[in-house]
Amino acid sequence: MFDLKSIVRPNIYALKPYRCARDDYSSGILLDANENSHGSSLPQNSSFVNGNLERYPDPYQLEIKEKLCKLRNIQSTNRFFLGVGSDECIDMAIRVFVQPGKEKILITPPTYGMYSVxxxxxxxxxxxxxxxxxxxxxxxxxxxxxKEIQQDPTIKLVFLCSPGNPTGTLLAQTDIVQILESGFKGIVFVDEAYIDFCADASCSSLVEKYPNLIVSQTLSKAFGLAGIRLGYTISSPEIAQIFNNTKAPYNISTLTSNIANQALGDGLPVMASYVASIKEQRKLLMIQMSKLPFIGGFLGTHDANFVLAQFVNKQGIPDNGVAMDIYKHLAEISGVVVRFRGNELGCLGCLRITVGTPEENATLISYLQSKDIQEIANKY
Structure with a gap:
C-alpha cells in the first residue's frame, strides 16, 4: 500500500504554505499587497499596458486548470500543479520526495538531462x-x-520520459503500469513533454488509479509556447496540494497566464493544425534524408517533433566523426543548427533534428545534398 506521508520529506509534509494577499480576496480596491496602484511603467502604446501587470497574478490559476481539465479529460482542478516549465515540475518532485544527501532518483539513459541536473x-x-x-x-x-528499486530502498523517485528525449520513442504503457503495480513505495514520474504528437497515448488517464503516479506535460512543444515557460503536473490531489504548498506564491506570471488561457481556448485548433503539419513534415523529412548515402537510418519510433538520424561512414557503420563534422558545418557554415547526440547511450553517430517549417526543412535537405557535405562524409 502506497503511503504518501512516508515518501514526502518530513519538513515538506509539515510545511505551512505562505499566505499571499490574493488568498482571501482578488477583486475590489486592492490595497493589501503593496502593489503600485498607478499601473505598470510600460509605455502607454504597449500592447501589454492593460494587462493588470501592476497586480500580482492569481496564485491558483484556476482558469488555466479548468481548461486543462477539459483538454486532458481530468475530473478536478485539484489534480494540477503549474510550474515554470516542466523543469520546475521536475525540481519540485525531487525537492518534495528525495532527502538531500541520503536518497536517490532513478533515471533510464538515454534520457532528458535535467533529471540529473x-x-x-x-x-x-x-x-x-x-x-x-x-x-x-x-x-x-x-x-x-x-530489481534496482527492490535492492535499493533509498530510491524514492523514478523518472520516465515518454516520448523520450533524445529517443523520440513512446514508452510502452504496459511497462509503466508494471512498475506502478510492483509494490514500489516511491513515486513514478512520467515526463510527457511531447505527448501531443501521440494520439491518446498519455498516462494521465492512470492518475486516478495509481496514487504514486505523477504525469508532467508542457505548453512548450505542440503549443509553440516555449517562451512563456508553463509546464504542469497531473497527480493525486494530495500530491498536487503538497506541490502547491511548496511553490513560490506567484510562480506563474500574469503574462504567462494570459497567453496560456488564449492558447487553451481559441488556440486549440491552431495547435492541432501545427501538430498535423509537423507530423506530415516529419514523414517527408525522413523520406528525403533516407536517400542520402551517409544516413544509416532513424532510431526510435519518431513519436515527437524531431527525428534521431544516424550518420554512417563509407562502410555503413555509425560514426561520430561523420555526425560531428556535418553538425559543425551545418551550424557554422550553413547556418542550420541541429543537436549532436552521438555521445548518448545507443545513439552513436546521431544528430537530433527538430522538424521545422516546410521551408526550413527544404533548406536543411538542400545543404545535406550539397557538395561540401558530401566531401565531409567521404572523408570517413
Missing part, C-alpha cells in the same frame, strides 16, 4: 538503469528497474 542541485543520488537500446528500441528494461 536537478538531482545534483538538490544533493540527490542518481541510480541508472539504461533503456533497451539494441536496434534503436529505446524501451524500459522493466526487470532491471524492479
Amino acid at each position: 536537478s538531482a545534483n542541485i538538490n544533493d540527490a543520488g542518481i541510480a541508472k538503469v539504461p533503456l533497451i537500446v539494441e536496434g534503436g528500441k529505446f524501451q524500459l528494461d522493466v526487470p532491471s528497474i524492479l
Whole structure:
C-alpha cells in the first residue's frame, strides 16, 4: 500500500504554505499587497499596458486548470500543479520526495538531462538503469528497474520520459503500469513533454488509479509556447496540494497566464493544425534524408517533433566523426543548427533534428545534398 506521508520529506509534509494577499480576496480596491496602484511603467502604446501587470497574478490559476481539465479529460482542478516549465515540475518532485544527501532518483539513459541536473542541485543520488537500446528500441528494461528499486530502498523517485528525449520513442504503457503495480513505495514520474504528437497515448488517464503516479506535460512543444515557460503536473490531489504548498506564491506570471488561457481556448485548433503539419513534415523529412548515402537510418519510433538520424561512414557503420563534422558545418557554415547526440547511450553517430517549417526543412535537405557535405562524409 502506497503511503504518501512516508515518501514526502518530513519538513515538506509539515510545511505551512505562505499566505499571499490574493488568498482571501482578488477583486475590489486592492490595497493589501503593496502593489503600485498607478499601473505598470510600460509605455502607454504597449500592447501589454492593460494587462493588470501592476497586480500580482492569481496564485491558483484556476482558469488555466479548468481548461486543462477539459483538454486532458481530468475530473478536478485539484489534480494540477503549474510550474515554470516542466523543469520546475521536475525540481519540485525531487525537492518534495528525495532527502538531500541520503536518497536517490532513478533515471533510464538515454534520457532528458535535467533529471540529473536537478538531482545534483538538490544533493540527490542518481541510480541508472539504461533503456533497451539494441536496434534503436529505446524501451524500459522493466526487470532491471524492479530489481534496482527492490535492492535499493533509498530510491524514492523514478523518472520516465515518454516520448523520450533524445529517443523520440513512446514508452510502452504496459511497462509503466508494471512498475506502478510492483509494490514500489516511491513515486513514478512520467515526463510527457511531447505527448501531443501521440494520439491518446498519455498516462494521465492512470492518475486516478495509481496514487504514486505523477504525469508532467508542457505548453512548450505542440503549443509553440516555449517562451512563456508553463509546464504542469497531473497527480493525486494530495500530491498536487503538497506541490502547491511548496511553490513560490506567484510562480506563474500574469503574462504567462494570459497567453496560456488564449492558447487553451481559441488556440486549440491552431495547435492541432501545427501538430498535423509537423507530423506530415516529419514523414517527408525522413523520406528525403533516407536517400542520402551517409544516413544509416532513424532510431526510435519518431513519436515527437524531431527525428534521431544516424550518420554512417563509407562502410555503413555509425560514426561520430561523420555526425560531428556535418553538425559543425551545418551550424557554422550553413547556418542550420541541429543537436549532436552521438555521445548518448545507443545513439552513436546521431544528430537530433527538430522538424521545422516546410521551408526550413527544404533548406536543411538542400545543404545535406550539397557538395561540401558530401566531401565531409567521404572523408570517413
